[in-house]
Structures are given as structure tokens and as C-alpha cells.
Amino acid sequence: MKRSVSDVLCSKMASSLYGVLFAVGLCAPVYCVAPANAPSEYTHPSFTKSTPTSQAYSLNTDFAFHLYRRLVLETPSQNVFFSPMSVSTSLAMLSLGAHSFTKTQILQGLGFNLTHTPESAIHRGFQRLVHSLTVPSKNLILQMGSALFVKKELQLQANFLRNVQRLYEAEVFSTDFSNPSIAQEKINSHVEKKTQGKVVDIIQGLDLLTAMVLVNHIFFKAKWEKPFYPEYTRKSFPFLVGNQATVHVPMMHQKEQFAFGVDAELNCFVLQMDYRGDAVAFFVLPGKGKMRQLEQTLSARTLRKWSHSLQKRWIEVFIPKFSISASYNLETILPKMGIQNAFDENADFSGITKRDSLQVSKATHKAVLDVSEEGTEAAAATATKFIVRSKDGPSYFTVSFNRTFLMMITNKAVDSIFFLGKVENPTKP
Structure with a gap:
């Protein structure tokens, strides 16, 4: 006051x-x-x-x-x-x-x-x-x-x-x-x-x-431990804002092994993407209409459960490039x-x-x-790490963050959240 x-x-x-x-x-x-x-x-x-x-x-x-x-x-x-x-x-x-x-x-x-x-x-x-x-x-x-x-x-x-x-x-x-x-x-x-x-x-x-x-x-x-390849970013991809409105965003895309899981209790997908070093990002996509239920139950226990239960598997992932x-x-x-x-x-x-x-x-x-594919200084050096797998390759699960989702940035060593947010509309700076 x-x-x-x-x-x-x-x-x-x-x-x-x-x-x-x-x-x-x-x-x-x-x-x-x-x-x-x-x-x-x-x-x-x-x-x-x-x-x-x-x-x-x-x-x-x-x-x-x-x-x-x-x-x-x-x-x-x-x-x-x-x-x-x-x-x-x-x-x-x-x-x-x-x-x-x-x-x-x-x-x-x-x-x-x-x-x-x-x-x-x-x-x-x-x-x-x-x-x-x-x-x-x-x-x-x-x-x-x-x-x-x-x-x-x-x-x-x-x-x-x-x-x-x-x-x-x-x-x-x-x-x-x-x-x-x-x-x-x-x-x-x-x-x-x-x-x-x-x-x-x-x-x-x-x-x-x-x-x-x-x-x-x-x-x-x-920078991501497994960076996105800029040439595979789709320049215009529909993203659902609210229940009806749609905006178009650049959508990053890759197929890779990531720690991933489905939390049946909270009705959401959880994707863990590591950075080089000790930092980790969690992307959480609730089922349609389930965001409020998810928000009300978030706790330190929830984050510990995700950290220990996610398993590596082949994932085709779509994540917006946004600021x-x-x-x-x-x-x-x-x-x-x-x-x-x-x-x-x-x-x-x-x-x-x-x-x-x-x-x-x-x-x-x-x-x-700002979330993007990777630093421009490293783009040429790391582009070879992206491999587009043929239809005969391993089976994979597809998850598209094309509607409201949560993002957390944590640190493995100190078990604490540095950044926390909800992306409701990635086109709004």
C-alpha cells in the first residue's frame, strides 16, 4: 500500500x-x-x-x-x-x-x-x-x-x-x-x-x-541436448487458443528418444527435454478441458513423481517456437x-x-x-545430430503441443523450479 x-x-x-x-x-x-x-x-x-x-x-x-x-x-x-x-x-x-x-x-x-x-x-x-x-x-x-x-x-x-x-x-x-x-x-x-x-x-x-x-x-x-533442426520447423501450424480460436505459429519438429509418460491420474502427457548441463525442461499437455484440474493438483510430490516415472521412448514431438x-x-x-x-x-x-x-x-x-531450435552459433555443428527416420524405423508416439500447455525449467542438482509458465497463446509476446 x-x-x-x-x-x-x-x-x-x-x-x-x-x-x-x-x-x-x-x-x-x-x-x-x-x-x-x-x-x-x-x-x-x-x-x-x-x-x-x-x-x-x-x-x-x-x-x-x-x-x-x-x-x-x-x-x-x-x-x-x-x-x-x-x-x-x-x-x-x-x-x-x-x-x-x-x-x-x-x-x-x-x-x-x-x-x-x-x-x-x-x-x-x-x-x-x-x-x-x-x-x-x-x-x-x-x-x-x-x-x-x-x-x-x-x-x-x-x-x-x-x-x-x-x-x-x-x-x-x-x-x-x-x-x-x-x-x-x-x-x-x-x-x-x-x-x-x-x-x-x-x-x-x-x-x-x-x-x-x-x-x-x-x-x-x-542449448538442447537434442536440438531441433531449423529446416524441419513448420512455418505456420495451427495452435488452439481457448476453446475455439486458432492462431498460427512456427512449430518445431523432431523424432527422437525422450523421457515421456502419460499421467493417467492427472490426464496429461509429460515430456522431459534435457539441456546440456544440469537443466531440464518439462512440457506438460493436459487433456482437452483438463487444465484447471491439473493446475489445482500441482505440487512438489507431482514433480517428483514425474521425474522418477518417465521412461525414454521414441517420440515424434511438435513444440511451438515462441517468445x-x-x-x-x-x-x-x-x-x-x-x-x-x-x-x-x-x-x-x-x-x-x-x-x-x-x-x-x-x-x-x-x-x-524465448524457446527456439538452438543457438545460431551451434546450428551448423549440431544439425547432423538430427536424423529423419524412415517408416521402417522404430515405432514412436506422437505428441503435439498445439494447445495450452505448461512449461517448467528445473535443475537436477538442486531439485527446484527456476522458471514456470503456461503458454496460452504463443503469438502474444
């Missing part, structure tokens, strides 16, 4: 009430290759399934589906795309400076039961995740980072500043918010650079009450998920600064996704 200047001056005579804005900028262009000079090793810290830290990842997956269902309600019949990992990391980092009910609501809103999972374990889990994403790979780029843009006059608590830098590897920038347009340009330029130009103008309408902007960005570039983006004002959505105090006059962020009263005035999330 954002209040007027007069309201602030009347209700807070001894201290000022400033807005804390956190923004999430991310990009997942699923088609490019890593630079040729990237280091050859990509290692993850080991994750033991029984530790509180690893349990945090399962809860984070449930948060992903909880937020997804809320976004579907807020934007019916539209594409949905976001990074649950980026949102949850921003909230967890914000909780470092929260006290009392503000802290409890944030962590419980993320799905954590503080009697079973100590707060220290939650932050250790995010610390290990953030660290794992800073290790380069020759096969993919998956980078997540955070930045705090702090009003010059705002004196941060030493403990908060130390923890956001130590646990979340956040960058901290002193910022002059007395000129909102210049501050806005500085923040937007930082996010645009970190997402290689994909996420632009994430911050809009800064005002004089802004005291701090927290930004989390995640950038993903990868979509989405923006969300989370300050109107998160309170409906139990995270309320952070956005109103009851906010307690005294762990950030004691001199001034802070509340979150705006929480912006913007996501961009």
Missing part, C-alpha cells in the same frame, strides 16, 4: 515512512550457447535429501505452484511466466531485515514451518543455491544475483548488510533518490545489463519516498498469500534500519522467455 506524503507526515512525526521496492528481473532465452571461453567445469554443492536445507527446496517448489495458481486467477486466459526461485530469493533476503509478524508472514508465505525448519537452515539453503548458480558452465549459463539500491541518507544495520552480502552475495549501491528519474535509470540499466538486454524498464514511477530498491535477477541461456513475457505487481498478489504486513503500516523492517520506518511500496516481477 503506498500512502500520500501528507498521510506519512501526519502519522509518523518522529520518523519518516519510506517505501522499499523490490523488483525481480529475469530472462530465460532457451536457445543460446555459452561463450567459447567459459570454464569447462560446472560443479554443484552436494545436497543431502534429509537435511533441513534440502527440505527447503521441496517447500520452495510448493510455493512455486501456490504462486502460479494465484497468478492464473489474477490473469485469466493469459500467458503466465515467472521465476519462483527469483521471487522466493527476494522475499527470503527481505526477511533478513524483518522482525515479528512481518518476518513470520514472509517465511510462512514461502511455505516454511518455523518449528520444523529453523530460519538459519532456510538462509543456508538459499546461500548454497545462490552460490551454485555463480559457478560457470561450458554448457549453459544460469546466473542469479541480487542488488540493493539504498538511499544515501539511509543507515543500514551492520548485521543486515553483512548477511545480504554473505548469504545472498548481494551488491549494494548508494543511490540518490532525490532525483527519481536518474535513480530509476540507474536501476533499470543495471538489470538490463545483468539480463543481457532482455529485461528492460523493470522499474517505473519511483517517487521521493523511495528509500531502497531490492532487485533480484536471474538469467538462463542453454513470451509477463509482468506482475506482486504487492497486490502476495498479501493474498498471507504476506500482508510487509506492504502496510504494520511493517517491521527494523532489522534493516532503526532510524526510519520502512514498508514495501511496490514489488515488481518481469519475466521473458
Whole structure:
């Protein structure tokens, strides 16, 4: 909730009430290759399934589906795309400076039961995740980072500043918010650079009450382990939008062995396509009229079931070539998920600064996704891996993603969802 200047001056005579804005900028262009000079090793810290830290990842997956269902309600019949990992990391980092009910609501809103999972374990889990994403790979780029843009006059608590830098590897920038347009340009330029130009103008309408902007960005570039051959992409293929409308999209096509399964309980097809490296994409196609049933039952257990039950078989697959983006004002959505105090006059962020009263005035999330055959740099080198099999070849199952489907990008090593979305209309950017 954002209040007027007069309201602030009347209700807070001894201290000022400033807005804390956190923004999430991310990009997942699923088609490019890593630079040729990237280091050859990509290692993850080991994750033991029984530790509180690893349990945090399962809860984070449930948060992903909880937020997804809320976004579907807020934007019916539209594409949905976001990074649950980026949102949850921003909230967890914000909780470092929260006290009392503000802290409890944030962590419980993320799905954590503080009697079973100590707060220290939650932050250790995010610390290990953030660290794992800073290790380069020759096969993919998956980078997540955070930045705090702090009003010059705002004196941060030493403990908060130390923890956001130590646990979340956040960058901290002193910022002059007395000129909102210049501050806005500085923040937007930082996010645009970190997402290689994909996420632009994430911050809009800064005002004089802004005291701090927290930004989390995640950038993903990868190439398919079994890429599509561009010459086999059909330039115009019908895609059903809703119950009757049809649009035409470029449709990628290949016959190959993929992990695939039919979930009879949820009435859907599940296709797993691996990227080079540890990243995995799940494409989920529900039966006609069954999307809502599928959405209501998605959980960490569902994803684990798919991961363990899919079997490799010959598949003829049709997947649209598309680019979509989405923006969300989370300050109107998160309170409906139990995270309320952070956005109103009851906010307690005294762990950030004691001199001034802070509340979150705006929480912006913007996501961009590109799905294509592969990076142009690799097209010639990998085209020979595509083989068109004759009618006498092995039998195969045909699955065509020619109507609304779900897409998830996960990581084998940390068992968490980086990106989650629903493609309702692939022609809408």
C-alpha cells in the first residue's frame, strides 16, 4: 500500500515512512550457447535429501505452484511466466531485515514451518543455491544475483548488510533518490545489463519516498541436448487458443528418444527435454478441458513423481517456437498469500534500519522467455545430430503441443523450479 506524503507526515512525526521496492528481473532465452571461453567445469554443492536445507527446496517448489495458481486467477486466459526461485530469493533476503509478524508472514508465505525448519537452515539453503548458480558452465549459463539500491541518507544495520552480502552475495549501491528519474535509470540499466538486454524498464514511477530498491535477477541461456533442426520447423501450424480460436505459429519438429509418460491420474502427457548441463525442461499437455484440474493438483510430490516415472521412448514431438513475457505487481498478489504486513503500516523492517520506518511500496516481477531450435552459433555443428527416420524405423508416439500447455525449467542438482509458465497463446509476446 503506498500512502500520500501528507498521510506519512501526519502519522509518523518522529520518523519518516519510506517505501522499499523490490523488483525481480529475469530472462530465460532457451536457445543460446555459452561463450567459447567459459570454464569447462560446472560443479554443484552436494545436497543431502534429509537435511533441513534440502527440505527447503521441496517447500520452495510448493510455493512455486501456490504462486502460479494465484497468478492464473489474477490473469485469466493469459500467458503466465515467472521465476519462483527469483521471487522466493527476494522475499527470503527481505526477511533478513524483518522482525515479528512481518518476518513470520514472509517465511510462512514461502511455505516454511518455523518449528520444523529453523530460519538459519532456510538462509543456508538459499546461500548454497545462490552460490551454485555463480559457478560457470561450458554448457549453459544460469546466473542469479541480487542488488540493493539504498538511499544515501539511509543507515543500514551492520548485521543486515553483512548477511545480504554473505548469504545472498548481494551488491549494494548508494543511490540518490532525490532525483527519481536518474535513480530509476540507474536501476533499470543495471538489470538490463545483468539480463543481457532482455529485461528492460523493470522499474517505473519511483517517487521521493523511495528509500531502497531490492532487485533480484536471474538469467538462463542453454542449448538442447537434442536440438531441433531449423529446416524441419513448420512455418505456420495451427495452435488452439481457448476453446475455439486458432492462431498460427512456427512449430518445431523432431523424432527422437525422450523421457515421456502419460499421467493417467492427472490426464496429461509429460515430456522431459534435457539441456546440456544440469537443466531440464518439462512440457506438460493436459487433456482437452483438463487444465484447471491439473493446475489445482500441482505440487512438489507431482514433480517428483514425474521425474522418477518417465521412461525414454521414441517420440515424434511438435513444440511451438515462441517468445513470451509477463509482468506482475506482486504487492497486490502476495498479501493474498498471507504476506500482508510487509506492504502496510504494520511493517517491521527494523532489522534493516532503526532510524526510519520502512514498508514495501511496490514489488515488481518481469519475466521473458524465448524457446527456439538452438543457438545460431551451434546450428551448423549440431544439425547432423538430427536424423529423419524412415517408416521402417522404430515405432514412436506422437505428441503435439498445439494447445495450452505448461512449461517448467528445473535443475537436477538442486531439485527446484527456476522458471514456470503456461503458454496460452504463443503469438502474444
